Each structure stands twice: as C-alpha cells, then as structure tokens.
Amino acid sequence: xxxxxxxxxxxxxxxxxxxxxxxxxxxxxxxxxxxxxxxxxxxxxxxxxxxxxxxxxxxxxxxxxxxxxxxxxxxxxxxxxxxxxxxxxxxxxxxxxxxxxxxxxxxxxxxxxxxxxxxxxxxxxxxxxxxxxxxxxxxxxxxxxxxxxxxxxxxxxxxxxxxxxxxxxxxxxxxxxxxxxxxxxxxxxxxxxxxxxxxxxxxxxxxxxxxxxxxxxxxxxxxxxxxxxxxxxxxxxxxxxxxxxxxxxxxxxxxxxxx
Numbered sequence: 001x002x003x004x005x006x007x008x009x010x011x012x013x014x015x016x017x018x019x020x021x022x023x024x025x026x027x028x029x030x031x032x033x034x035x036x037x038x039x040x041x042x043x044x045x046x047x048x049x050x051x052x053x054x055x056x057x058x059x060x061x062x063x064x065x066x067x068x069x070x071x072x073x074x075x076x077x078x079x080x081x082x083x084x085x086x087x088x089x090x091x092x093x094x095x096x097x098x099x100x101x102x103x104x105x106x107x108x109x110x111x112x113x114x115x116x117x118x119x120x121x122x123x124x125x126x127x128x129x130x131x132x133x134x135x136x137x138x139x140x141x142x143x144x145x146x147x148x149x150x151x152x153x154x155x156x157x158x159x160x161x162x163x164x165x166x167x168x169x170x171x172x173x174x175x176x177x178x179x180x181x182x183x184x185x186x187x188x189x190x191x192x193x194x195x196x197x198x199x200x201x202x203x204x205x206x207x208x209x210x211x212x213x214x215x216x217x218x219x220x221x222x223x224x225x226x227x228x229x230x231x232x233x234x235x236x237x238x239x240x241x242x243x244x245x246x247x248x249x250x251x252x253x254x255x256x257x258x259x
Contacts, residue, residue, distance in 0.1 A: 005094075006037040007217055007228035015047035015071040015084070020244035022091040023076060024237045026168075026175045029093045036094035037231070038220055040213045046085030046186035047071040048193075049177075050250065051145075051166060052078045057255045059143035061194045065252055068188050072250040077177050079166030080145040081193055086183040086202070088209060090216065093175045098224065105167055110152045111223065112176055116163055117154055119219030123207060127154050127162060143193040145179070146200075160200045182207065 013021065018041055028034035048065070050056060052075055059081055065072060092112060099108045110129075117127045130153045142148060145164035149155050154163045165178040181202035190196075204212070217228055233241070 002225065002227040003035070004229045005035050005224075005226045006231040008037060008039040008231050008233065009213060010039060010041035010233075012042035012044040014044050014245075015049065015073045016245045016248040017241065018043065018089070019049070019073050019075060019248040020241040021233065021237075022093075022175065022177060023244050024233075024240040025091065025093050026076075026170060026173060027240060028234075028237055029095065030171055030173045033236070034234075035229075036098055036224075036226075037092070038217065038228070039091045039093075040216075041089050041091075042209075043084040043087075043089070045071065046083070046188050047073065048189070049073050049075045049082050049084060051080050052076060052168070054081060054143075056250050056252065059194060060252075061192055061196070062252055062255055065192050068192070070188060070192055072252060073248040074250055075166065075177060076168040077166035077175065078168070079164070080147070081143050082145045082164055082179045083185065083189045083193070083199070084179065085186045085189065087179045087181045088212060090178050090180070091175065092178070092220070093173065094224075096169070096172045096174050099174065105169075106152050108174055109165055109167060109176065112165065112178065113152060113154050113163065115220040115223040116178065116180075116216060117219070118222050119212075119216035120154075120162070122215040122218060123211065125162075125204070125207075126157055128157050128159075129154055142197070143195065144197065144199070146181070147197050156203050160203055162203070180204065180212075182209065182212065 149161045167176045
C-alpha cells in the first residue's frame with residue numbers, strides 16, 4: 001500500500017504570507033502533525049525573495065524597489081534572489097529519511113529535480129540535467145538564481161534554466177522551495193537586482209498551470225512512490241502563519257543602497 005502524502009494547491013498569496021505558510025508546514029512535519037507535503041502556489045503581486053544569507057543592500061537596486069513598491073522577503077532557504085510573479089512556486093517538505101539513500105544537500109536536490117524532470121517529460125518538455133559548468137562563467141557578482149545553471153540544475157537542451165531551487169533543514173526535516181517561470185517577467189521587476197542581467201524568456205509559456213501542477217505531482221509521486229491526498233491548510237497551521245508572517249518582510253526603508 002502506497003504512503004499517502006499531502007498535496008496543497010494554493011492560490012496566489014502575498015510574499016510574506018507565502019513564506020510563512022511554507023515554514024508552518026515545515027513545523028507541522030517536524031512535530032509529526034503532518035505527513036510530507038507538496039505545496040503549489042503563486043504570488044499575489046510581483047515580489048523578490050532573497051536567499052537566507054543574502055544582504056538586500058548588496059543585491060537589490062533599493063531605490064528602484066522602493067519607488068515601485070516591490071515586496072521583498074528573506075527566505076529560510078539559501079541560494080540567490082528569485083523574481084516572483086511570473087512563476088509557479090512549489091515547496092516540498094519531508095523528513096530526510098524519505099530521500100534515502102540520498103543525504104547530502106546536492107543529492108537531495110537532485111532527487112527533487114528528477115521528480116520535476118519526470119513531470120516535464122509528461123508534457124513533452126525536453127530537459128537536460130547539468131553535470132558540470134564552466135567555472136569561469138560563475139566568477140564575478142551575480143544576484144539572481146536564474147543567472148547561472150549549477151550542477152544538479154535542470155535546463156532545456158539549449159541551456160535555459162527551467163527551475164531554481166534552494167533548501168533548508170531543521171532537525172532532520174528538509175524543506176526545498178522551487179521556482180518555475182511560466183510567464184513573461186513582470187515589468188515592475190526589471191532592473192531590481194544588482195547587477196541586473198536580463199533573464200531568458202521562459203520556454204514554458206503557454207502551458208496551463210493546471211496541466212503543469214498535475215504533471216509535476218505525478219513526477220513526485222513516481223520518484224517517492226506515494227499517492228497524494230488533496231489537502232488545505234489546517235486551522236492550527238493558519239494560526240501559525242499569522243504569527244510567522246511578520247518576520248519575513250525586508251524593511252527596505254531602513255537600508256542604504258550600495259548601488
């Protein structure tokens with residue numbers, strides 16, 4: 001009998017709300033109150049999420065973000081900045097034992113990328129896992145997650161990065177957030193990262209979100225040998241989200257720009 005894990009198809013939420021929901025699900029799995037969970041969601045308005053160790057004054061054009069009222073949040077997960085509003089975002093939370101024999105961050109990430117690749121395959125989207133990169137291309141400052149494909153990432157055969165993912169662990173529970181651009185970049189975000197590099201257009205434009213979520217869910221079910229139980233946030237999780245949401249916004253007004 002297959003294990004039954006939670007599948008949440010959320011709508012569009014605010015930047016801080018989205019991050020708080022992911023952390024509330026992490027806490028629920030950690031406490032044993034929830035089985036592993038896969039959550040899909042969108043962003044109510046274009047926003048930027050910074051990696052756990054990034055500094056806003058180093059990677060954002062602060063004046064531009066302030067002028068355009070772009071919400072900025074600091075993720076629990078690491079990695080580089082991600083532009084949101086044109087992407088489908090997913091969060092996967094599971095105990096580390098579910099990835100066995102994978103254990104290291106890169107191994108776990110590759111397992112998740114494999115699930116995404118299986119989903120893309122069902123939609124006729126050809127992908128290429130990145131095995132190695134030219135280290136010279138990575139030299140110099142870069143702020144955005146999609147500026148370079150790293151080993152373990154997933155690209156088109158032409159080299160366009162399809163998925164950006166970053167991971168966080170707490171007491172043997174893994175949370176990975178993954179962003180998949182599916183629409184044109186919102187104009188309000190253009191130029192907001194420093195230095196700015198224009199991202200490649202998403203090859204996934206035109207694919208319906210319903211089909212994409214269904215295919216990705218099947219890919220995850222195949223890799224982890226589970227069945228999905230459609231779910232919504234529980235009352236206890238919603239209450240926790242309300243508490244956590246205040247911790248995520250980055251107060252741009254209090255920062256001075258290095259640009």
